[in-house]
Amino acid sequence: MIKIQVKNLTKIFGSKPDKAIQLLQEGGSKQQILQDTGLTVGVNQASFAVNTGEVFVIMGLSGSGKSTLVRLLNRLIEPTCGSIEIDGEDVAAMSKEQLREVRRKKLSMVFQRFALFPHRTVLENVEYGLEIQGLPKEERREKAKQALELVGLAGWESSMPDQLSGGMQQRVGLARALANNPDVLLMDEAFSALDPLIRKDMQDELLELQSSMQKTIIFITHDLDEALKIGDRIALMKDGKIVQIGTPEEVLTNPANEYVEKFVEDVDMSKVLNAEHVMKRPETITLDKGPRVALQLMRDSGVSSLYVVDKRKTLLGIVTAEAVSQAKAEGLTLQDVTETNVPTVRPDTRLHDLFDLIAFSALPLAVVNEGDRLLGVVVRGAVLGGLAGRVKVKQEQPSEQSLERVNLVG
Amino acid sequence: MDKLFPKLPLDQWVETLVRYLWKQAGGGFDLIKMLISGWVDFLAFLFMGLPDWAMILLFSLLAWLLSKRSVAIFTFIGLSLVSNLGYWVNTMQTLALVLTAALISIILGIPTGIMCARKKAVRDVVMPVLDFMQTMPAFVYLIPAIFFFGIGEVPGVIASVIFAMPPTIRLTNLGIRQVPVELVEAADSFGSTAAQKLLKVQLPLAKPTIMAGVNQCIMLSLSMVVIASMIGAKGLGADVYRAVTQIKIGKGFEAGLAIVILAIMLDRVTQHIGNHKKNKEERA
Numbered sequence: 261m262i263k264i265q266v267k268n269l270t271k272i273f274g275s276k277p278d279k280a281i282q283l284l285q286e287g288g289s290k291q292q293i294l295q296d297t298g299l300t301v302g303v304n305q306a307s308f309a310v311n312t313g314e315v316f317v318i319m320g321l322s323g324s325g326k327s328t329l330v331r332l333l334n335r336l337i338e339p340t341c342g343s344i345e346i347d348g349e350d351v352a353a354m355s356k357e358q359l360r361e362v363r364r365k366k367l368s369m370v371f372q373r374f375a376l377f378p379h380r381t382v383l384e385n386v387e388y389g390l391e392i393q394g395l396p397k398e399e400r401r402e403k404a405k406q407a408l409e410l411v412g413l414a415g416w417e418s419s420m421p422d423q424l425s426g427g428m429q430q431r432v433g434l435a436r437a438l439a440n441n442p443d444v445l446l447m448d449e450a451f452s453a454l455d456p457l458i459r460k461d462m463q464d465e466l467l468e469l470q471s472s473m474q475k476t477i478i479f480i481t482h483d484l485d486e487a488l489k490i491g492d493r494i495a496l497m498k499d500g501k502i503v504q505i506g507t508p509e510e511v512l513t514n515p516a517n518e519y520v521e522k523f524v525e526d527v528d529m530s531k532v533l534n535a536e537h538v539m540k541r542p543e544t545i546t547l548d549k550g551p552r553v554a555l556q557l558m559r560d561s562g563v564s565s566l567y568v569v570d571k572r573k574t575l576l577g578i579v580t581a582e583a584v585s586q587a588k589a590e591g592l593t594l595q596d597v598t599e600t601n602v603p604t605v606r607p608d609t610r611l612h613d614l615f616d617l618i619a620f621s622a623l624p625l626a627v628v629n630e631g632d633r634l635l636g637v638v639v640r641g642a643v644l645g646g647l648a649g650r651v652k653v654k655q656e657q658p659s660e661q662s663l664e665r666v667n668l669v670g
Numbered sequence: 671m672d673k674l675f676p677k678l679p680l681d682q683w684v685e686t687l688v689r690y691l692w693k694q695a696g697g698g699f700d701l702i703k704m705l706i707s708g709w710v711d712f713l714a715f716l717f718m719g720l721p722d723w724a725m726i727l728l729f730s731l732l733a734w735l736l737s738k739r740s741v742a743i744f745t746f747i748g749l750s751l752v753s754n755l756g757y758w759v760n761t762m763q764t765l766a767l768v769l770t771a772a773l774i775s776i777i778l779g780i781p782t783g784i785m786c787a788r789k790k791a792v793r794d795v796v797m798p799v800l801d802f803m804q805t806m807p808a809f810v811y812l813i814p815a816i817f818f819f820g821i822g823e824v825p826g827v828i829a830s831v832i833f834a835m836p837p838t839i840r841l842t843n844l845g846i847r848q849v850p851v852e853l854v855e856a857a858d859s860f861g862s863t864a865a866q867k868l869l870k871v872q873l874p875l876a877k878p879t880i881m882a883g884v885n886q887c888i889m890l891s892l893s894m895v896v897i898a899s900m901i902g903a904k905g906l907g908a909d910v911y912r913a914v915t916q917i918k919i920g921k922g923f924e925a926g927l928a929i930v931i932l933a934i935m936l937d938r939v940t941q942h943i944g945n946h947k948k949n950k951e952e953r954a
Contacts, residue, residue: 336855364861375852379874389860392870440860 263476264310264333264444269342269352271302271328271500277340290499302328304500305342312443313474317491319481325500326480330448333478334367335359346444364393368437372449374429376421382408382432383417389440400439407439408432410469427458434466438473447479451486463490484524488512488532496520508532528612529647535614536607538646539627539636544569547576547595551588554579567626567634568598575626575634578602604628607635611646618643688814699818706770706824713766722753725762733935737942744938748931757906757928764895764905765932767823771830771891776884779835783842783880784868793843800836808833808897816901826898834890841883845876885940892933906932 272280272293280299283292290301303325310316320326331337333344335351344351351362368389376385384391386407390400408414411431421429430450437445451459467490470477481487487494488508495505496519504516512532515521545554545566554566558581568576577598587597603617604626618625618640625638692699717725726749734742752761786793808829815825849872857867873880899907906929913922 331855334859336858360861360863362861363859367859369856369859371852371856373852375850375856377853377856377871377875388857388870392860392862392866436860446859 261312262309263312263314263346264478265343265345266309266333267307267343267345269303269306269329269332269344270340271325271332271337272299272340273302274299281341290501301325301500302337303332306497306500306502308495308502308505310476310478312476314492315470315477315479315490317479317481317487317494318497319484319487319491319494320497321482324497326482326497327448328500329497330369330446330478330480333446334363334369336369364389364440366443367446368440368442368444369446369448370430370433370437370450372452374421374426374433374453376429376432376436378421380421381417382413382419382421382424385421385432386436386439388436393440403441404435404439407435410438411435411465425458426454427462430454430462443476445475445477447477449480449482452481452483459486466490484527485531488527496523509537530612530615531610533611533646534607535605535609535611535625535627535638536636538611538642539607539638540642542567542626542634542637544573544634545579545594546570547593547598549594551584551592551594551597554584554594555581555588558584565623567602567637568594569634573633575602575604575628575632576600578623578626580623599623602626605638606630611643614638614643688817692818703819703824706774706827707822710766710770710823710827713769714763717762717765718759722758726750726753729935733939737939741935741938741942745935748935752928752931755924755928757909757925760904760906760909760925761928761932764892764907764929767827767895767898767903767905768830768888768891768932768936771827771834771894772884772888774827774831775835775838775887775891778831779838779883779887780842780880783839783883784846786839786843787846787872788864796839800839803832804836808894809900812897812901821902823898823903825901826894826903829898830891830894833894834887837886837890838880838883841886842876842880845879845883846872848879849875881940881943885937888936888940889933892929892936895929 270281270284272284274280274297277299280293280297280301283296284301284304288296290304293299293301306329308316318326318329328337332339333351339352342352346362346366349362351359354362377388380388383401383404386404387400390403395403405414405417408417411434413428413431413435416424416428416432421432424432430453433450451462454462463486466477479487479490491508493505493507494511495502496511496516497503498519504511504520506514509532511520512524512527512529515524543557543561543563543566545557545568547568547570557566558564565578565580567578570576577600579594579598583597583599584594586592587594603621603623605614605617605628607627607629614625618638624640626634627636627638628634719725720728726746729749730742730746733745749761752758782796786796811832812825812829815828819825819828846868853871853875854867857871862870895903895905895907896910897907899905899911906925909925910922910929913919913925
């Protein structure tokens, strides 16, 4: 279900933007408009849709307009033109009162530098959103405490923000945003100011929270690793324009243009690709066949081992060429020479986690699902190919995305 | 040249304007005069309501409550000295005058400062006026002040207000505009109304800066007392003025010292009020 539908959202800084809008619609670039009109294009006709419960990452280098874009969504910056529909209502066209109501009930924001109120205690900070809605003191205290508990800061209620570490301060920021129980969280480089270890913890925790809360999250970042880790989908921005939207795999493997390609070229593919992305079709044999058939099959397909499966493709074991030759010589059945101790991995295992297994195993890795059904095989060459970026990824289904997300948390 | 560009009759214009104002709103000026002089007299009466020693104890206690112990000790010793030298009545008269001027400056100045911070248009109009108020020699606006309010303490208060209000406005404006953008954005993003944002975020965070403005305002009002005494305001300024005209070095020093003591006392107490809450939190 679509939660947020953004169409042609544009921000031009400076007065009299009409000419610049016209130029943009004619396809003019940011540089060209600056030259012709002296106006700065913040966001150039951005259009995208975010689904309910999705983590939508907007990524770009500094100056690409990503922070402006997120501020257009709750109109901290007034859009020049375009529409922002949240649950079908256009935020861009709302009156001040309607906008205030949306900000209070539906949208909460987490800031890069935390933006905690230094004169208020942790609890008073978290209470803020509820306080301005006029909730009775007891009720808002209760809700604020729950939000603090959710982010693991129970017991810190009466501390002042400057007594906390950066990571803890951002937890307060997150709790403050969650206390309102909004549908949508806007996170503007929320973890960028934290040091790398803390940042990783916070990412994990956000994903864990998200798996139970199912908020719609729009997450701004300049860090590709972060985007790949937490994003269900990623939008890449350059010069105020969205240049590509896709799942992390799509962005990595099918970069829309040179800019995206450059952006993603340094990515550690082993942390992005899964076993299923590099696996090959397995050569299999069933137990009712004899050693001769097995040898013939190996010769035909040019492999030195076959996976033994039953009719339902359940993995039973593996037979190697040597074992089959031995069976043929000694008159044994396939079952007698089947090696049942086969290294297996799941389809969603990261390439990164395959290295050890594949380095120390004489046999290729079998990719099986929860029911032990054989899906594919991973050989060393395919892993290397994956690292070199020679992989075509098929369109992912939403169900697989959520599967992957849960896996990341664990 | 003289004939090509005859002198602008600026002086006549100003006089015409002042007379016009007085004609139109003379009753209003009378009302203001009554209110201010009534208030100054009330304060002075209050400050001299008890014997010297009782008031000295009371002021010291107040200084302790508002500030810290060392300030209270200074207040006690300083005021005792003033009383001993025989300047008690005039010191209280001056205190009443200064506090009245400061109070009016704050009541008018802080809202003006807030408006300046919110609207650039207001700022563009107010700031040059403030420059004018601060740099025009104080004696010059004593003249219309006498014209509107006669002689005595009221034109003194008015002149002090004109001279002392600018820092309050400037620092209120500065304090609010110095609140980090992200905090203002945070307040907005949760759906604060303009009033909520001002009261819950901007003013609390601007408080130290605003208090610095209030402190400046009191100090500047105090520096006006001598000038105000030239148009008949009672108090320490009159003592100094008399000493100057009669070349009495010793008397001049004593009266000047009383002003200094009053100044240090007011400065330390107001400086501390701004940081007061923070200290309390640190202790808690």
